[in-house]
Amino acid sequence: xxxxxxxxxxxxxxxxxxxxxxxxxxxxxxxxxxxxxxxxxxxxxxxxxxxxxxxxxxxxxxxxxxxxxxxxxxxxxxxxxxxxxxxxxxxxxxxxxxxxxxxxxxxxxxxxxxxxxxxxxxxxxxxxxxxxxxxxxxxxxxxxxxxxxxxxxxxxxxxxxxxxxxxxxxxxxxxxxxxxxxxxxxxxxxxxxxxxxxxxxxxxxxxxxxxxxxxxxxxxxxxxxxxxxxxxxxxxxxxxxxxxxxxxxxxxxxxxxxxxxxxxxxxxxxxxxxxxxxxxxxxxxxxxxxxxxxxxxxxxxxxxxxxxxxxxxxxxxxxxxxxx
Amino acid sequence: xxxxxxxxxxxxxxxxxxxxxxxxxxxxxxxxxxxxxxxxxxxxxxxxxxxxxxxxxxxxxxxxxxxxxxxxxxxxxxxxxxxxxxxxxxxxxxxxxxxxxxxxxxxxxxxxxxxxxxxxxxxxxxxxxxxxxxxxxxxxxxxxxxxxxxxxxxxxxxxxxxxxxxxxxxxxxxxxxxxxxxxxxxxxxxxxxxxxxxxxxxxxxxxxxxxxxxxxxxxxxxxxxxxxxxxxxxxxxxxxxxxxxxxxxxxxxxxxxxxxxxxxxxxxxxxxxxxxxxxxxxxxxxxxxxxxxxxxxxxxxxxxxxxxxxxxxxxxxxxxxxxxxxxxxxxxxxxxxxxxx
Numbered sequence: 001x002x003x004x005x006x007x008x009x010x011x012x013x014x015x016x017x018x019x020x021x022x023x024x025x026x027x028x029x030x031x032x033x034x035x036x037x038x039x040x041x042x043x044x045x046x047x048x049x050x051x052x053x054x055x056x057x058x059x060x061x062x063x064x065x066x067x068x069x070x071x072x073x074x075x076x077x078x079x080x081x082x083x084x085x086x087x088x089x090x091x092x093x094x095x096x097x098x099x100x101x102x103x104x105x106x107x108x109x110x111x112x113x114x115x116x117x118x119x120x121x122x123x124x125x126x127x128x129x130x131x132x133x134x135x136x137x138x139x140x141x142x143x144x145x146x147x148x149x150x151x152x153x154x155x156x157x158x159x160x161x162x163x164x165x166x167x168x169x170x171x172x173x174x175x176x177x178x179x180x181x182x183x184x185x186x187x188x189x190x191x192x193x194x195x196x197x198x199x200x201x202x203x204x205x206x207x208x209x210x211x212x213x214x215x216x217x218x219x220x221x222x223x224x225x226x227x228x229x230x231x232x233x234x235x236x237x238x239x240x241x242x243x244x245x246x247x248x249x250x251x252x253x254x255x256x257x258x259x260x261x262x263x264x265x266x267x268x269x270x271x272x273x274x275x276x277x278x279x280x281x282x283x284x285x286x287x288x289x290x291x292x293x294x295x296x297x298x299x300x301x302x303x304x305x306x307x308x309x310x311x312x313x314x315x316x317x318x319x320x321x322x323x324x
Numbered sequence: 325x326x327x328x329x330x331x332x333x334x335x336x337x338x339x340x341x342x343x344x345x346x347x348x349x350x351x352x353x354x355x356x357x358x359x360x361x362x363x364x365x366x367x368x369x370x371x372x373x374x375x376x377x378x379x380x381x382x383x384x385x386x387x388x389x390x391x392x393x394x395x396x397x398x399x400x401x402x403x404x405x406x407x408x409x410x411x412x413x414x415x416x417x418x419x420x421x422x423x424x425x426x427x428x429x430x431x432x433x434x435x436x437x438x439x440x441x442x443x444x445x446x447x448x449x450x451x452x453x454x455x456x457x458x459x460x461x462x463x464x465x466x467x468x469x470x471x472x473x474x475x476x477x478x479x480x481x482x483x484x485x486x487x488x489x490x491x492x493x494x495x496x497x498x499x500x501x502x503x504x505x506x507x508x509x510x511x512x513x514x515x516x517x518x519x520x521x522x523x524x525x526x527x528x529x530x531x532x533x534x535x536x537x538x539x540x541x542x543x544x545x546x547x548x549x550x551x552x553x554x555x556x557x558x559x560x561x562x563x564x565x566x567x568x569x570x571x572x573x574x575x576x577x578x579x580x581x582x583x584x585x586x587x588x589x590x591x592x593x594x595x596x597x598x599x600x601x602x603x604x605x606x607x608x609x610x611x612x613x614x615x616x617x618x619x620x621x622x623x624x625x626x627x628x629x630x631x632x633x634x635x636x637x638x639x640x641x642x643x644x645x646x647x648x649x650x651x652x653x654x655x656x657x658x659x660x661x662x663x664x665x
């Protein structure tokens with residue numbers, strides 16, 4: 001079976017959807033040269049009318065995409081760097097995502113916002129290392145964070161076909177993941193449906209994005225002593241609460257590993273909801289970035305600020321010790 | 325020619341002989357004037373809870389633009405947008421209902437006075453984030469051109485918008501890609517309370533010119549001037565000539581928002597207001613048509629406004645259980661704000 005890498009999966013999803021639907025086009029910076037590797041071959045295949053090179057004008061072209069969507073097209077807008085999503089937060093959360101409501105259902109904005117390089121990379125500085133995904137969920141923007149190439153393909157396809165704005169975060173730390181696949185088996189993955197990567201009986205680890213792979217490694221390492229279930233929501237918003245409840249019904253113990261900042265982060269919402277509405281027999285734990293973490297230019301400083309396998313293993317053991 | 329155009333004449337149901345262009349423009353101005361005056365009464369009576377941003381004094385701009393557009397052309401309006409929608413052919417009753425938050429509103433009350441849209445006449449939206457309709461209109465125009473039609477998109481914004489980054493970015497994109505868009509600045513001299521001379525360095529038209537977009541400034545109190553200028557820009561866009569920019573100098577007689585009815589602000593000299601009132605577009609357009617026709621149109625407009633406001637007032641109120649409707653095109657439902665609810 002051929003290997004599919006994470007970025008190739010994104011590239012394949014873009015190509016397949018552009019092939020399937022002439023209304024789909026992509027715009028962004030340096031997309032002709034495929035700087036992020038997502039658009040390799042697409043300019044040649046679909047031409048400059050559908051692979052639109054933009055100036056550094058993110059607020060303008062994000063609103064522009066909203067207009068194109070209102071006129072019946074299905075834009076995909078690519079951003080190279082996480083903070084650009086802060087620059088266009090107004091355009092996504094306050095403009096595009098409110099069109100359906102403000103028009104009383106008359107209009108729709110099927111735009112996909114693609115961030116192929118979410119998160120930290122060594123020494124790229126304080127303005128290139130954020131994980132702003134919880135903000136979008138807070139404002140009700142559909143948000144996905146695929147962990148694997150197959151899910152990256154399937155969730156991106158679904159995002160493009162969805163009639164609402166969807167933000168797709170592709171964590172840098174997951175880019176190295178490859179999977180054996182049969183290309184013909186690649187299929188859309190529905191929004192709001194999580195995936196149990198590993199079944200277990202003692203504790204549920206909710207992990208998103210590249211953290212899924214850390215959680216799987218830790219689960220394997222601890223397999224002889226603890227049975228860890230790894231639950232990947234895949235879509236952050238809307239969240240698969242039913243899937244989480246089913247897992248906790250079985251395990252009753254919860255750890256969340258989330259690469260966003262602690263305060264009002266994704267893990268905070270998962271813990272709150274689980275505490276209110278689901279079966280928990282011990283206090284839950286979070287492994288996240290610190291409050292308002294800012295990662296900078298020195299790996300020795302930055303790495304300890306990001307959730308890692310050692311922290312997760314400790315949290316799992318603590319949850320196993322704890323009891324209500 | 326006229327029968328291809330969406331105008332208030334069509335909407336008002338004028339019977340009998342075809343109206344002259346001047347009568348059509350007058351009817352639109354009168355309709356907007358009376359709509360806004362009635363709206364202010366409905367704000368005072370508490371039926372329009374939001375208050376409104378009245379466009380009284382600026383009606384000639386909307387009327388001229390409306391007459392220059394086809395129904396299938398796309399408009400992005402703004403927070404002071406009632407006149408734009410009416411000139412594009414929106415049903416006044418459904419617009420009143422929208423502003424009152426009634427079930428029969430164009431957007432079932434979800435757009436309100438601030439963010440009205442009416443896809444049936446191709447008004448795609450009215451953004452309250454000042455200036456952000458311009459990049460959306462550029463995107464609409466680009467998509468329309470791609471689809472091979474000769475439809476165009478127009479964005480209408482105020483002088484307060486011309487310092488917004490997203491708007492200036494849209495000029496660059498629109499010119500770079502030669503999209504069939506018309507950008508219209510209704511310069512009413514004030515951004516809320518801020519006089520334009522305290523806000524705009526350089527000139528308003530100079531902003532568009534800097535991006536290679538042809539730009540001109542015109543009298544916004546004369547609907548025929550507005551019509552002629554807009555028709556030229558529309559023709560240019562329709563024929564593949566790219567975007568244009570028009571500044572119309574106009575004035576709002578009322579406050580920025582009806583909160584000024586009680587706010588007691590003093591940023592404008594009453595003499596200045598009086599001076600602009602002396603160039604009232606309603607009187608100017610009215611002076612150009614026979615007195616008997618003007619009287620007849622006034623009577624017809626009155627009936628339209630009475631019927632429309634009655635329709636809205638008689639319409640059912642919204643069901644609080646439907647507060648989360650329409651948030652998503654896909655029908656996604658959200659969790660309640662109460663645990664376990």
